[in-house]
Amino acid sequence: MIHKLENRAEKIDPSHFELLKVLGQGSFGKVFLVKKRSGRDAKKIYAMKVLKKASLKIRDRERTKLERNILADVRHPFIVELYYAMQTDGKLYLVLEFVKGGDLFTKLSRDFMFSEQDAQFYLAELASALSHLHSLGIIYRDLKPENILLAGDGHVKLTDFGLSKEYFEDEDKKAESFCGTVEYMAPEVVSRKGHDHVCDWWSYAVLMYEMLTGKLPFHGRDRRETMNQILKAKLSMPNFLRQESQLLLRDLFKRNPKNRLGSGPDGPERLKRHIFFKGIDWNALFRKDVKPPFIPMLSGGKTDETDTHWFDNEFTRRTPRDSPAVPASAGANRLFRGFSHNDEPEMQMESKFRNEVPDGFFLTNVPYDGNQDKTFHTQFEMLNSIGKGSASEVYKCQHKTTKKLYAVKGLQNEGMRDDEIQILLRYGQHPNIITVKDIFIEKETKDTFTVYLVTELMTGGELFDKILRQKQFSEREASAVMKTITQTLAYLHKAHVAHRDLKPSNILYADESGDASTVRIVDFGFAKQLRHENGMLMTPHFTKNFVAPEVLSKNSYDVSCDIWSLGCIMYTMLGGVAPYKISEGDSEEVVLKKLSESDLCLSGGNWNHISASAKDLIQQMLSLDVKQRPSAEQVLDHEWIRNGQNLSNSNILTALADPLSANRLIGTSIGVISQARGDKTNLSLKTPAASGLFLRRKKKERG
Template identity: 55%
Template sequence: MHLFLSCSHHIQKPPLKKKKIKKITLYPLGVITHTYTHIALFTVLPLSAEDGDIKEINITHVVKEGSEKADASQFELLKVLGQGSFGKVFLVRKVTPPDANQLYAMKVLKKATLKVRDRVRTKMERDILADVNHPFVVKLHYGFQTEGKLYLILDFLRGGDLFTRLSKEVMFTEEDVKFYLAELALGLDHLHSLGIIYRDLKPENILLDEEGHIKLTDFGLCKEAIDHEKKAYSFCGTVEYMAPEVVNRQGHTHSADWWSFGVLMFEMLTGALPFQGKDRKETMGLILKARLGMPQFLSTEAQSLLRALFKRNPANRLGSGADGAEEIKRHGFYSTIDWNKLFRKELKPPFRPAVARPDDTFYFDSEFTSRTPKDSPGVPPSAGAHQLFRGFSFIASTLLEEDGSAEPVQPLPHPVVQQLHGKNLLFSDGYVLKEDIGMGSFSVCKRCVHKATNTEYAVKVRTHTCTECRVLLCAFPSQVYDNGKQVFLVTELMRGGELLDRILKQKFFSEREASAVLHTITRTVEYLHSQGVVHRDLKPSNILYVDESGNPESIRICDFGFAKQLRANNGLLMTPCYTANFVAPEVLKRQGYDEGCDIWSLGVLLYTMLAGFTPFANGPEDTPNEILSRIGSGHFSLTGGNWDTVSEAAKELVSKMLHVDPHQRLTAKQVLRHPWIVQRDKLPNSQLPHQDPKLVKGAMAATYSALKNSQPTPELKPIESSFLAQRRVKKLPSTSL
């Protein structure tokens, strides 16, 4: 077993041999930060005697007996997931058995060592890697090398990193934080049990799988590199997350990770870091001496846990005792967590990424995923470095049966349609752009013609990847193309016009027809909700006919620009995006809202179809305050006019869909089971008159205009513009890798 010890220049020669080394100095190295490419490096750090002997064990000669070694030819490069000064990370597909067609993340590096505690120094490296097998830790499946490079084949986590979600959400609810940090605590505890100290815990190193569970990445892996100016850094990683004993070089144990755990908890709960100065030096000073400003909006239990974690004396810090993570688990903040169910992944995550297909990469930076995947030959390392990785190879035991034979793996289906960032195909390869057919705040809609079939479609052209792309790919077989600068969403061409226009122009429209229309729309909304998606802007102009037949089955819901995925269990949406008459009361009050939002909008549509006018706007002369006041109070009339002939079942359904309390509002499933929908044949078939179409549409237009003027539209910017991203500016130098 090779032990690579980087000792400082002040240790006298001859080199230490067969002695118990109490102190060790590691050369200071550079750092990069990116999903899958974060490099956890180590600084010049004298280790205290209490640390035990810490050394770097070379990850070498790790091969599953009786199994073939992997090599680069067994993996097909699909996309670039990340790139930095140390190398690249690719999305790859295995092309050979036993796991053919399986997707992995392939990290290409120049050197990799694993930092472990002295108490496991007698283990072979293969045992250490095999032991790092935990539901909340990224799994290493293969490892191999060429003359100049080292390849690590890891889990591909399609949900991206926690930092990306935190940047979008700004801060999480306490229930969200409790879930993520509970899984994180179990993962950290497993690493600590193996003698691995993480030391650089932060949101970028916490990835999300397709179900929304977390996985730790880059644990204890350090890679050698020197920056372009040949300078050495006295610290590595992100200083804001470092424990005081790491900052002041007093030596550290696993308790340093629990300080970082506290920093992460504080950031997730508040959207800010607990200790952050104008520069690196000031930040270090704050970590060592500043008092913690505790936000009073946090619960008593959350404040108590934070104070227990932010102990500058490591010996007093929660989690530093003999019980380790058990101290964390016993804290009152986690009183509602069933740790056994959590470990078995039986608790639902608060957020489920919108990934419908195996190679979706929405949660990765498009700056990388739009590049052509290419792995160029590496520069051969020095002879000494080459010796360090002689025979490097690793195959995960989970891919083999007990007798060493290959386990059969079902091939993954290849997408029929071109998905985002996939296979380097361009929109222009398959379609011809035609004239504009619509303009929006964030996109333009054009007619296009498919070259092969001469079929006409509509395409929405956006300047960046959007929630709409994720929603459409998650719920519908839409085609999405990305050329790195623009995103093209190909959908059906709506030839039949808007639903409300057609109803108002129709000479004869009955309650029975209204039931058929609502049934079709609600069925679609119910499907969306079953996929965890809310539309949030179901106004009549977003409900169109695909053709001019007028058949309810040809109705389509369009424009998912405001759509958003719901949190899986406990979260409520807070973004105040709405359109005039079709906004629920709780949105106006900026309270949390969920699927009930869409039901409210359908209730407004149903009211308008039956009454012949909108429930909250009487005409174009109504002021915005008047309309919003009526919506907020939930007052509307069900007497007079058409209501004298409309069935009681219809009135009951309208009342339940427009209920001011979202918790008492019907769900989409309940609407579909309502007698007014189920027993359509028994409904009146008499004509429902309506107000003058110009008056109805004029009232709506006036309300939209007034609302737009009174509520300025927020400017949407990419994640890179956020404070969270700016404080972690990533320098991405060019590299030949």
């Protein structure tokens, strides 16, 4: 169960919720509007889905349990959030966020069709949600207007994961179930030839077609004829649609899933770069900074959390009553072991990492009934080392069931900083921040434990390595990369988070496309959220070539230290070498002297081919006077970023006298590790056989 941990001793059950209204009812149960009676979230309004165990068929029971697990794992601004899950002998309870704007089906029925601009907005938010699900190894399988809710602020919320399924990377292990709403099914689902997550992009195309035309692309007189049309009929494309819309529809309506837009490792990024989505700022969209085309009118006003204006009054006028249910069979109850949470005293050790985890986030190895032995090594296979982070070695790993590849680093509590986990959990869903996929907290001794942090795997490589591999890089591309990094910094700084170790090796590409939108900021081992009254930091954490002078001078500093580092990255990207000629052997005093006394070289060599506006921005970011240094928002407003599309597209790599030497210098620069952490930075991830927990278990087995 997904407790909010306001009190580990509190056992959540249905009596903790006051029934307010009935929102809907089906053959398996009801959905209520409820209010929490007590706890940290007392008086908060939720939607509570109540299912009768005895009414669920065996297949539906399994799907309900999977729905609970998926919703527990997922946190995304455009996906409905699960807060609690619980059960009694006869019923299952899922407590979800209350989305009070109704569903897209109602709006589409009323409007008949959407303008292409309105459709672009809804489709962009849905693409963001689906891409996130697919990155977690989840096929949604039931995309249709009825399952897309509109929040009170007008943004979409994907709901109803009853037909969702985990998918496998192996082509031989595709899902084979015939499920979903037939008009939205992909050909490979209809033909039962096996399907993976790409089937969702066909359903997405059907939804897009319906939004833009007011009708379904394939719809026969009966189920059989509809299925036959999906498999064989020619797509009818209305002439009134813009060329961009027609092109996207044709790219999505590919009967061979391998040719369908959205397939392949870079499929979601290619879809986002499609001309149909021109003008969409995906970062702003994720932050909900893009204004929705429609805000649902609420009869009780925006402040009325219990407003049900957009729900059918056939249900809302009924008296809410959670009637008794027949107890389920022993077999059914065995299946739902682990659906509810069982408080364990030994979890107190973990509480300090969970107290500030965002609502709805789920730690995989939280012990619950029937799941006591779920550990990193039972779920993942450790593969090769892929690098070293600020606090430990980073390894590639593979999920044993889905076969998806991830990255993992192991952190021991003696040298571990709580901030890294908390910051990644709070802000890691940003599209340009590395995403945490799973966390395992495993006791080694009475007082020690190891945290395994599983994240998405960056396959595109480090920023500068990627630039030099492609042998073509222009000032226009540099501006696009800088814009993505700066937008991400602006997002962090708005939340008063300083990264404190921004450098080229901590900026990676998610895939091989090289597109600026796929850049991710990684390694938050030094990151800190400012909490003091004066909003300043004191501890000097840094990498020499990219450290701001105020950090080295042991004075207080703030998030502007990241702007200095950003300036160093931009300088190195355009000039081919790091600024100020800092070497690996330089002491902190020597580095500070070079920063304070050396002139910034912006002439000669490669700089003869760089624009004046680029040099101006670098000078501003590398200002020794912190007060004169621009904020991330001000950097975004600089003409070099704002008008980046107008910059030269000439290859600046050819201007380097010796690009290979420059690359070696960069490699040396980014390999410098701060000494501020002492020996605790030398932690490495050991094999399972080296784990005390593993040895104790083997001893127990032999005994």
